[in-house]
Amino acid sequence: MSISTSPAAPIVKPAEAGSASLSRNEPPIIVFEQVTKTYPNGQAAIKDASFTVRPRDFVFVVGASGAGKSTVIRLLIREELASQGHVLVEGQDLARLKHRHLPKLRRKMGIVFQDFKLLPSLTVAQNVAFAIQVTDPGRPHLKEKVGEALYIVGLEDKLNAFPTELSGGEQQRVAIARALVHRPRIFLADEPTGNLDPDAGWGIVQLLQQINHRGATVVMATHNREVVDLCRRRVLAIEDGRIVRDEAEGSYLREGDAIL
Amino acid sequence: MNPIPALKFVARVAMQNILRNRGIAMASVLTITLTLLGAGAAVVVVHALDGVLHTEEAQASVLKVFMADHVSFASEINLAQNLASESAVSAAAFENKDQAARQAATSLGLSQAISLLESSGAGNPLPASVNLHLKDIKAVSQLNRQVRSSAILDTGPHPTDYNANVIPRLERYIFVAQLGGGLVVAVVGAVALVIITISVRTAAYVRRREIEIMKLVGATDWFVRWPFVLEGVIVGVISALVAAIILVGLGLGFGSGHGLALGVGPRFAALIVLTLVVAGGLLGSVGSFVGVRRALGT
Numbered sequence: 236m237s238i239s240t241s242p243a244a245p246i247v248k249p250a251e252a253g254s255a256s257l258s259r260n261e262p263p264i265i266v267f268e269q270v271t272k273t274y275p276n277g278q279a280a281i282k283d284a285s286f287t288v289r290p291r292d293f294v295f296v297v298g299a300s301g302a303g304k305s306t307v308i309r310l311l312i313r314e315e316l317a318s319q320g321h322v323l324v325e326g327q328d329l330a331r332l333k334h335r336h337l338p339k340l341r342r343k344m345g346i347v348f349q350d351f352k353l354l355p356s357l358t359v360a361q362n363v364a365f366a367i368q369v370t371d372p373g374r375p376h377l378k379e380k381v382g383e384a385l386y387i388v389g390l391e392d393k394l395n396a397f398p399t400e401l402s403g404g405e406q407q408r409v410a411i412a413r414a415l416v417h418r419p420r421i422f423l424a425d426e427p428t429g430n431l432d433p434d435a436g437w438g439i440v441q442l443l444q445q446i447n448h449r450g451a452t453v454v455m456a457t458h459n460r461e462v463v464d465l466c467r468r469r470v471l472a473i474e475d476g477r478i479v480r481d482e483a484e485g486s487y488l489r490e491g492d493a494i495l
Numbered sequence: 496m497n498p499i500p501a502l503k504f505v506a507r508v509a510m511q512n513i514l515r516n517r518g519i520a521m522a523s524v525l526t527i528t529l530t531l532l533g534a535g536a537a538v539v540v541v542h543a544l545d546g547v548l549h550t551e552e553a554q555a556s557v558l559k560v561f562m563a564d565h566v567s568f569a570s571e572i573n574l575a576q577n578l579a580s581e582s583a584v585s586a587a588a589f590e591n592k593d594q595a596a597r598q599a600a601t602s603l604g605l606s607q608a609i610s611l612l613e614s615s616g617a618g619n620p621l622p623a624s625v626n627l628h629l630k631d632i633k634a635v636s637q638l639n640r641q642v643r644s645s646a647i648l649d650t651g652p653h654p655t656d657y658n659a660n661v662i663p664r665l666e667r668y669i670f671v672a673q674l675g676g677g678l679v680v681a682v683v684g685a686v687a688l689v690i691i692t693i694s695v696r697t698a699a700y701v702r703r704r705e706i707e708i709m710k711l712v713g714a715t716d717w718f719v720r721w722p723f724v725l726e727g728v729i730v731g732v733i734s735a736l737v738a739a740i741i742l743v744g745l746g747l748g749f750g751s752g753h754g755l756a757l758g759v760g761p762r763f764a765a766l767i768v769l770t771l772v773v774a775g776g777l778l779g780s781v782g783s784f785v786g787v788r789r790a791l792g793t
Contacts, residue, residue: 312711335715342713352708369714373500417713 262326263287264421264452265311270320272306272476280306282476283320288454290420293447295463296456297487298473304456307473308425311454312346313337324421342370345414345422345451349429351406353398353413359385360394363413370417384412388442404435411442422446424455428462437462460487501718508722513729516698520730523694527734527775528741530683530690535742535771537683541676542763548669556632559656560642561622575625578642583634588626595621684778691731691782695723699787706791716791723787724780731779732772739768 265288272281280303288294296304309315310322313329322329324340332340353362363381367374374380385391388408398406407427414422424443428436440455440462447453457463463470463486470485471478480489513520560578562571571589579587590598596619629635639657699706709719743764 338710338713338715340713341711346711352704352711354705354708365708366712368504369709369718370712372504413712 261290263323264290264292264325265454266321266323267307267310268321268323270310270317270322272303272310272315273318280476281310281317281473284473284476284478285320286471286478286481288452290452291447291450293444293453293466293468294455294471295466295468295485296454296471296473297458297463299458302473303476304458304473305425306476308346308423308454308456311421311423312344313340338370342417343420345411345417345419345446347407347410347414347422347424347427349426351398351403351410351430353406353409355398358395358397359390359401359409362398362409363416366413366416380416381412384415385409387415387445388412402435403431404438407431407435407439408442411439411446415446419451422451422453424453424457426457427455428457428459433461437465440466463487505718505721505725509725509729512698512702512722512726516701519694519697520726523690523730524734524737526690527687527731527778528737530687531735531738531771531775532741534680534683534774535738535767537676537679538767538770539742539746541673544669544672552632556629556635558627558629558635558638558642560625560627561655562624564622566623571623571625578625578627578638581627581638581641583629583631583638584627585630586628588628589623590626591623592619592621595619595624684774687731687734687775687778688782688785691727691779692786694730695727695783695786696789698726699723699789710791719791720784720787724783727779727781727783727786728776729779731775731777731782733775735771735773735775738775739771742767742771 267284267286270281270284271279273279284303284307296307298304306315310317310329311324313322313332316330325343327340329340354365357365360378360381363384364377367377367380382391382394385394388411390405390408390412393401393405393409398409401409407430411427422443427439427443431439436459440459443453443455444466467484467486470480470482470487472480472482472485472489560574562574575587575589578584599621627638629638635657639655642655706719746764
């Protein structure tokens with residue numbers, strides 16, 4: 236696949252001026268209402284968690300491994316259903332969402348993971364195009380849309396490279412580009428810097444901030460203390476499945492907590 | 496969603512799957528071909544046995560009434576006319592001694608024995624007869640009882656060719672053959688279904704990452720499922736075509752003249768090919784549908 240890289244229009248519209256104040260008046264785009272998730276083995280991953288996320292918010296979900304961060308993401312993409320309580324996305328209760336409507340929900344979301352989930356047999360451009368081909372194969376201007384997404388993540392010169400020829404940071408950028416082609420309103424990232432060196436990880440977080448600045452709501456689960464502390468964005472801290480802290484411009488650890 | 500690009504995508508992915516997993520696909524085609532070959536052969540054998548039954552039934556519904564040698568030709572014709580007027584009889588044909596000899600010589604290969612007897616002065620030993628074609632085979636035994644009372648019949652132990660055991664025995668054989676054939680078809684069908692299910696499940700496992708990504712980016716279930724279903728249909732139809740070619744080839748090889756072996760005509764052969772292809776396609780689609788369910792988590 237050969238693709239030109241002239242961005243005709245931005246994938247995500249830049250946020251309007253004063254968006255922060257606008258979002259305060261808008262209904263939340265994500266609602267967790269007394270959510271408990273217990274897995275079949277009896278392990279309670281989330282316990283009575285309640286929080287809301289406004290449109291265009293950028294939220295870090297932090298906590299140690301096994302605290303329940305990934306379960307929050309899995310509940311948001313309806314990979315899991317809450318055992319108790321309600322998870323709402325754009326006002327839609329996910330427990331009531333019919334299975335056949337799940338693809339529509341997923342297309343509103345961009346999702347990236349620690350392990351990138353790229354197809355090694357496809358080129359960078361083909362990996363990004365894949366998201367369109369399997370959801371809307373007749374969509375016009377496929378090449379332009381792929382080019383735009385790769386331009387945003389800074390990989391417009393790697394169209395024909397294969398994932399194995401890229402660094403970890405570049406692979407994660409390809410995954411982000413693939414998540415962007417549906418122009419998602421919500422962008423979910425589950426430990427996106429987990430497999431990356433600090434510089435590459437910081438580059439990915441900056442990219443997510445740029446996506447947020449363009450108008451998408453970003454929820455990022457991480458245990459990368461440095462990036463959380465550098466960004467000073469909203470922080471939801473989870474410990475043993477419970478939301479223990481929700482700070483507007485938070486840090487990875489509570490002020491005064493010792494690093495063990 | 497525009498269906499044309501969607502169908503193109505499904506077809507392309509299905510072909511890619513087959514080529515990528517060609518080892519598994521080849522093994523599936525081979526095994527399903529063998530099973531369909533078994534099923535096809537069973538159908539042919541049952542059909543041939545069914546043909547034998549119908550031939551035997553047709554023959555058994557003809558009652559041959561043998562005349563005594565001393566009876567005059569007028570009496571013979573008279574009896575034939577009387578019997579022809581019976582309601583159970585659809586047609587009656589008189590066969591004189593010479594015709595009986597010619598018939599025995601051609602159909603039973605007794606020409607040498609008959610010539611020998613005639614040249615020795617013993618004459619033609621075969622009796623004249625009236626051949627009664629009955630409307631219903633069940634009427635044969637009643638008519639047999641009725642004609643035996645006639646004075647002009649052969650006085651030997653068998654004044655007619657009625658054999659009480661032939662039809663029930665034939666029907667028993669056919670029942671057993673049909674049951675056996677049905678069982679063979681059912682078993683090989685189930686085996687083919689399991690093979691396709693396992694094959695597609697393996698293909699789905701190999702492609703689990705691709706499926707996971709498809710679901711994450713919002714592909715519908717049918718978009719994930721249809722390439723697998725098409726893959727199963729292609730494998731099933733190819734297997735069926737190979738089985739049909741082998742079956743028809745064997746039929747031609749063992750057949751005589753322009754016909755196929757076991758009395759299979761071109762129309763029935765075409766029907767078998769069509770049935771095998773439809774069965775292969777159905778087995779492929781159902782097996783794939785079941786096989787990909789786990790991958791979809793539905």
